[in-house]
Amino acid sequence: MKDTLLHTVEKDLELVKSAELFAKKKHSGMMRKNGVAYSKHLEDVVNRLKSLGVVDEELLCTGWLQDVIEHTDTSFDDLFEKFGTRIAVLVLSLSKDNSLPKKPREQIYVKQLKEASIDAKLIKLCDISANLSDLKNYDASRSKKLRSVRQIRKYFVVIKNDLIKNTEYPKIITLLESIIQTLKRFDQRIIP
Numbered sequence: 001m002k003d004t005l006l007h008t009v010e011k012d013l014e015l016v017k018s019a020e021l022f023a024k025k026k027h028s029g030m031m032r033k034n035g036v037a038y039s040k041h042l043e044d045v046v047n048r049l050k051s052l053g054v055v056d057e058e059l060l061c062t063g064w065l066q067d068v069i070e071h072t073d074t075s076f077d078d079l080f081e082k083f084g085t086r087i088a089v090l091v092l093s094l095s096k097d098n099s100l101p102k103k104p105r106e107q108i109y110v111k112q113l114k115e116a117s118i119d120a121k122l123i124k125l126c127d128i129s130a131n132l133s134d135l136k137n138y139d140a141s142r143s144k145k146l147r148s149v150r151q152i153r154k155y156f157v158v159i160k161n162d163l164i165k166n167t168e169y170p171k172i173i174t175l176l177e178s179i180i181q182t183l184k185r186f187d188q189r190i191i192p
Contacts, residue, residue, distance in 0.1 A: 019061035048126035069095040
């Protein structure tokens with residue numbers, strides 16, 4: 001029994017490590033608007049998931065992989081083959097369709113987030129938190145920062161009510177409150 005448990009833990013760690021390496025390879029050379037390597041943002045998302053108490057290896061993998069469909073040449077089928085159905089579906093539910101013009105793409109993405117599973121919303125919450133942290137160091141005009149904050153707020157409003165009801169991760173409430181406070185601080189700094 002002990003050997004089986006150890007094997008399962010090792011297998012889970014291998015899956016998460018595999019997702020991390022895959023994401024780092026796919027995002028290699030990509031930088032965020034704040035000048036930080038894209039993989040650092042993904043690491044921040046995964047660390048936030050862990051800080052909430054997430055131990056589900058498929059959710060941690062999705063934290064690493066959340067942007068590979070949207071920002072790289074990775075397809076749903078690629079993820080399905082390498083990581084399985086649940087991870088591929090979660091990543092797809094967190095991905096915008098870049099083949100669409102901006103306005104319909106955003107409308108569809110907001111609807112997608114609204115209908116997403118609680119697991120996808122949990123990952124998006126950690127992504128929002130990491131994005132707000134990145135935004136602090138984003139050297140941009142007030143209007144660009146304001147657009148970013150508005151977009152983040154739009155996604156946050158769509159997912160927060162379902163996450164408030166989640167009792168599996170009690171630390172979610174603290175993260176939700178922290179995001180609300182951060183959004184308020186951004187409003188005070190950005191809007192003259």
